[in-house]
Amino acid sequence: MNNSLMVNIARFILLVFLQVLILNNINFAGYINPYLYVLFILLFPFTGNQSLFLFLSFLLGMSIDLFEDSGGINAAACLVVAFIRPHLLRFSFGISYDHQNIRLSATPFGAKFSYVVLMVVIHHFILFSLEMFSLSHIILILKKTLFSSIFTIVLVFLSLSLFSRKYR
Amino acid sequence: MQQIFNFLIKNKNSILFLFLFAVSIFFTIQNHAFHKSKFISSANFLTGGVYSWSNDMNSYFHLDDYNERLLEENMKLRNQISSMHDSVVGAKQTDSTAFDGDYIYRTAQVINNNFSRIDNFLTLNRGKSSGVFQEQGVITSKGIIGIVDRVNENYSRVISILNSRSRINAQLKKSEHFGSLIWDGDNPNIVQLIDVPRQAQLNLGDTIITGGRSLLFPKGMPIGSILNFELDDTQSYYTINIQLFNDMTNIGYVYVIENLNKDEIQEMQEGEDEQ
Numbered sequence: 001m002n003n004s005l006m007v008n009i010a011r012f013i014l015l016v017f018l019q020v021l022i023l024n025n026i027n028f029a030g031y032i033n034p035y036l037y038v039l040f041i042l043l044f045p046f047t048g049n050q051s052l053f054l055f056l057s058f059l060l061g062m063s064i065d066l067f068e069d070s071g072g073i074n075a076a077a078c079l080v081v082a083f084i085r086p087h088l089l090r091f092s093f094g095i096s097y098d099h100q101n102i103r104l105s106a107t108p109f110g111a112k113f114s115y116v117v118l119m120v121v122i123h124h125f126i127l128f129s130l131e132m133f134s135l136s137h138i139i140l141i142l143k144k145t146l147f148s149s150i151f152t153i154v155l156v157f158l159s160l161s162l163f164s165r166k167y168r
Numbered sequence: 169m170q171q172i173f174n175f176l177i178k179n180k181n182s183i184l185f186l187f188l189f190a191v192s193i194f195f196t197i198q199n200h201a202f203h204k205s206k207f208i209s210s211a212n213f214l215t216g217g218v219y220s221w222s223n224d225m226n227s228y229f230h231l232d233d234y235n236e237r238l239l240e241e242n243m244k245l246r247n248q249i250s251s252m253h254d255s256v257v258g259a260k261q262t263d264s265t266a267f268d269g270d271y272i273y274r275t276a277q278v279i280n281n282n283f284s285r286i287d288n289f290l291t292l293n294r295g296k297s298s299g300v301f302q303e304q305g306v307i308t309s310k311g312i313i314g315i316v317d318r319v320n321e322n323y324s325r326v327i328s329i330l331n332s333r334s335r336i337n338a339q340l341k342k343s344e345h346f347g348s349l350i351w352d353g354d355n356p357n358i359v360q361l362i363d364v365p366r367q368a369q370l371n372l373g374d375t376i377i378t379g380g381r382s383l384l385f386p387k388g389m390p391i392g393s394i395l396n397f398e399l400d401d402t403q404s405y406y407t408i409n410i411q412l413f414n415d416m417t418n419i420g421y422v423y424v425i426e427n428l429n430k431d432e433i434q435e436m437q438e439g440e441d442e443q
Contacts, residue, residue: 021222024282027417030356031284050181058188067218068282069210069289069325071199072192079192083185130196132286132353140353 004045012060015040020067031144034151035074037064038123039159041082042116043104046089057082073130081123088118104160116156117149124149200287200333210280210291216323220293223279227420234420241309271386272426274299276306276324278419283330283356290314290326294424300324305384305425311391311413312336313422315384324424330356330416338391339379340368346379347408349391356416358395364406370397376410383430 015037026033041057061075068074092115093107104112124145132141176183210216227234276298280291294300296319306313306326314328315336327334330351338361339346345368347361361376374394380387392410400407 017218020218027284033284051184054181054184054188058192061192065195066212067210067215067280068285069199069291070285070287071197072195075192076189076196079185079189083181130193133196133200137286137353 008040008044008056011040011043012056016060016063016067019064024068028151029147032147032151034155035120035124035127035148036152036155036159038078038081038120038152039156041078041085041123042119042156044082050086053085054079054082070131073127076130077123077127080126081119084122085119088115092118117153120152120156121145121149124152210289211295211318211320211323211325213320213322216279216291216293216320219279219291220323223277223293227277230418230420233418237309237420244309270427270429272299272428273423274426276300276422276424278422279323281417281419282328283416286332286353288328288330289317290328290419292316292324292326292422292424293322295319295322295324297321299426300424301426303384303430304427305382306422307385307389307425308414308419308422312378312385312389313414313416313419316424328416329359336385337379337382338376340364340370341375341377341388343368346381347406349376349410357412359392359410359412361408361410362400362405364408366399366404366406368406370394370406370408372396376408383427383433385425386427 019035019037023034023036037060040060044053044056057078058075061078062072064070064074065072092111094111104115125141128141128144128148210219274294276292276294278290279293280289282288282290290306290313292300292306300316300319302316302319304316306316312329314326314331314334316324317327318325329336329349332351332353334349334351336349337346338349345364347364349359349361351359364370372394376391376394378385378387378389378391390413392412392414395409395411397406397408399405
């Protein structure tokens with residue numbers, strides 16, 4: 001338990017710094033940036049305290065906002081995906097999520113893929129909608145959501161396979 | 169009573185979610201309202217410190233570029249001095265009240281630069297302690313960058329011209345027709361000049377400079393050149409796409425301009441309004 005706490009704190013700090021110092025400066029093709037920090041929300045223990053999880057997700061988004069000067073858009077997006085995560089987990093992994101402590105690395109690829117894609121796309125869509133803050137930019141919002149999501153999803157799977165621990 | 173408590177405990181996550189969501193939306197709306205973002209900004213001790221630390225390393229990779237820019241600017245200024253040598257430098261300055269000139273320039277370094285979002289900000293490594301205050305213009309030798317928006321002791325935040333809320337007065341170099349400089353959020357090296365009257369004679373490649381109506385920038389600061397233009401829906405005003413002289417994605421060092429006469433001019437203009 002204690003080990004898991006330390007891992008999550010370290011992951012939180014590392015992801016914030018990685019995001020603001022490196023990933024926010026990529027600007028591929030002018031505006032495409034990956035938002036890898038959602039990895040924290042994706043990997044937070046499934047059976048952990050839900051209230052704490054909501055609060056930490058808010059704090060994560062707020063730290064990014066502080067660096068990016070973007071008000072509260074990252075905080076809002078993180079909060080929403082954290083709130084709907086139990087539903088998405090049930091959707092992607094079936095009922096097994098309710099009964100046992102499954103690990104992301106030990107799940108079938110299809111289920112993992114749908115979980116990651118749904119979380120990332122919802123997060124990005126809320127993020128960019130709040131950033132533009134007007135429906136007249138809907139095409140730009142969808143465009144940014146699409147390209148940034150692809151970028152983020154690729155990075156998420158790369159880091160999952162890089163840092164996955166082998167069992168048995 | 170029991171039931172109320174039970175309800176609260178049962179739905180504590182939803183209530184926490186709604187509360188935190190309201191807080192973040194509040195910050196978002198604050199940030200979208202001009203000059204009202206009091207709480208969250210990158211001009212603070214923590215983020216400013218992190219950014220200046222990372223910038224200490226990054227700036228080494230651009231030293232060649234910065235040097236070249238300095239050389240170009242020096243050359244320009246030297247040419248200006250040599251051309252005015254006979255007439256001005258020899259003459260004694262007689263009007264002692266205007267001795268200081270109208271503007272003071274201060275140097276600063278950009279430690280954080282955004283250009284990929286629709287509301288972009290920059291962070292500078294100078295604050296109140298170096299004489300940087302709100303509502304001062306920020307330029308480089310090649311063109312304008314933005315307007316100082318928030319300051320603390322050692323850092324300041326600048327609203328970039330690449331921001332949907334930025335509106336800066338600009339005009340054509342060859343005539344006095346002016347308009348407002350805005351950004352449509354698309355390309356970080358192309359901004360738009362709107363509300364230029366139809367009577368203006370436009371050619372591709374014409375230079376756009378700052379107008380004298382803004383108290384923040386001296387008249388005649390370069391901005392960019394005309395890329396293309398078209399009449400807007402009312403058929404009476406031009407919308408002009410401008411290619412910036414600055415590369416907004418690589419800025420480095422900037423000058424912050426303080427207008428010494430600003431308070432006096434503002435006081436006079438407010439007095440006019442009251443009458």
